[in-house]
Amino acid sequence: MFTDEYFMRLALQQAKEAYEKGEVPVGAVVVADNKILAKAYNLTETLTDVTAHAEMQAITAASNYLGAKYLNECTLYVTLEPCVMCAGALFWSQIGRVVAGARDEHRGFTTRNVSLHPKTEYLCGVLEKECSLLIKDFFRNRRGCNFN
Amino acid sequence: MFTDEYFMRLALQQAKEAYEKGEVPVGAVVVADNKILAKAYNLTETLTDVTAHAEMQAITAASNYLGAKYLNECTLYVTLEPCVMCAGALFWSQIGRVVAGARDEHRGFTTRNVSLHPKTEYLCGVLEKECSLLIKDFFRNRRGCNFN
Numbered sequence: 001m002f003t004d005e006y007f008m009r010l011a012l013q014q015a016k017e018a019y020e021k022g023e024v025p026v027g028a029v030v031v032a033d034n035k036i037l038a039k040a041y042n043l044t045e046t047l048t049d050v051t052a053h054a055e056m057q058a059i060t061a062a063s064n065y066l067g068a069k070y071l072n073e074c075t076l077y078v079t080l081e082p083c084v085m086c087a088g089a090l091f092w093s094q095i096g097r098v099v100a101g102a103r104d105e106h107r108g109f110t111t112r113n114v115s116l117h118p119k120t121e122y123l124c125g126v127l128e129k130e131c132s133l134l135i136k137d138f139f140r141n142r143r144g145c146n147f148n
Numbered sequence: 149m150f151t152d153e154y155f156m157r158l159a160l161q162q163a164k165e166a167y168e169k170g171e172v173p174v175g176a177v178v179v180a181d182n183k184i185l186a187k188a189y190n191l192t193e194t195l196t197d198v199t200a201h202a203e204m205q206a207i208t209a210a211s212n213y214l215g216a217k218y219l220n221e222c223t224l225y226v227t228l229e230p231c232v233m234c235a236g237a238l239f240w241s242q243i244g245r246v247v248a249g250a251r252d253e254h255r256g257f258t259t260r261n262v263s264l265h266p267k268t269e270y271l272c273g274v275l276e277k278e279c280s281l282l283i284k285d286f287f288r289n290r291r292g293c294n295f296n
Contacts, residue, residue: 049211050218050240051204063197070198084262085236092198092233113261114232 002034004077004099008127011077011101014041014054015134021046025134028054028078030062030071037074038062054078055086059093071095072119079131081108081124091117100124101131150182152225152247156275159225159249162189162202163282169194173282176202176226178210178219185222186210202226203234207241219243220267227279229256229272239265248272249279 007029014027018041030038038061043052055078062071075097082090082100087109090098094117103124105111116122155177162175166189178186186209191200203226211217223245230238230248235257238246242265251272253259264270 044217048215048217049208051199051208051237056199060197060199067196069192069196083236083240085233085240088231088233088236089199092231 004123004126007031007075007077008079008099008101008131010036010039011079012127012130012134014039015079015131018042018054019134019138025138026054026078026080028058028076030058030074030076032066032071032074037065051085053083053086055082056089059089059095063093069093075099077101077126079127080104080135081110083107084109084112084114087114087116090120091115093117095120097121098123099126101127102135103128103132152271152274155179155223155225156227156247156249156279158184158187159202159227160275160278160282162187163227163279166190166202167282167286173286174202174226174228176206176224178206178222178224180214180219180222185213199233201231201234203230204237207237207243211241217241223247225249225274227275228252228283229258231255232257232260232262235262235264238268239263241265243268245269246271247274249275250283251276251280 010029011027015025019025023042023045027041029036038058040054040057042054071093074095076095077099079101081104158177159175163173167173171190171193175189177184186206188202188205190202219241222243225247227249229252
């Protein structure tokens with residue numbers, strides 16, 4: 001039951017909540033021992049804050065829950081490949097594992113030659129189509145409505 | 149009066165507040181039209197949060213003050229060259245100018261081949277010695293006291 005797909009579906013639910021708020025639909029969950037420690041979605045528009053990416057909030061919430069700065073035993077599931085900022089934060093967190101959905105060929109950290117922590121395992125492509133379609137759909141609609 | 153050195157001294161005051169709290173002493177201020185919009189210092193230990201770097205808090209506070217996500221008209225003064233995470237956040241903010249004190253040859257964004265936004269002007273080395281000495285002094289004392 002507790003597969004990568006299972007947890008990515010929870011991250012996708014978070015992304016859909018972002019979509020409904022008019023936010024770029026990216027969602028994240030942090031898991032340890034099959035337990036959800038944190039759920040978050042992108043809130044950059046709502047909070048008027050470029051740092052409010054799903055991953056950043058999820059890292060902060062998981063650390064808050066654990067009372068610990070380092071997330072060595074945790075896995076972050078995120079529907080879109082992290083950007084440079086989020087990869088930098090994940091580096092500092094020494095998180096055990098990062099699982100991403102859709103690739104971000106423009107702003108993703110792998111394209112930008114940024115590294116996660118040497119201790120961090122990285123996997124990309126879990127529920128890739130669903131994660132990718134949600135974002136493409138969002139931008140298609142946004143352009144169609146001339147929505148800022 | 150309102151020189152880069154003037155504002156870097158204010159960032160240094162912030163860094164000293166961090167030092168007194170046992171935090172790695174990095175301070176930042178955000179300025180627009182010679183007006184201080186935000187002041188912050190590193191709070192990663194106090195908040196148990198790796199994302200609580202001075203720059204991240206300063207970006208959030210300045211956006212909050214302005215009610216705007218983008219900081220095109222602002223300058224961030226920071227006592228240490230930003231890391232990859234903070235450079236990524238500064239990229240998203242499209243900040244007009246970043247002025248740094250000491251170089252960070254290990255974790256600084258320039259060493260890691262990360263770029264700020266094409267619109268952002270970058271200057272490093274303002275009050276470099278003072279900014280650098282404060283950090284060196286902190287780590288010397290921390291090792292001496294076996295302080296975590």
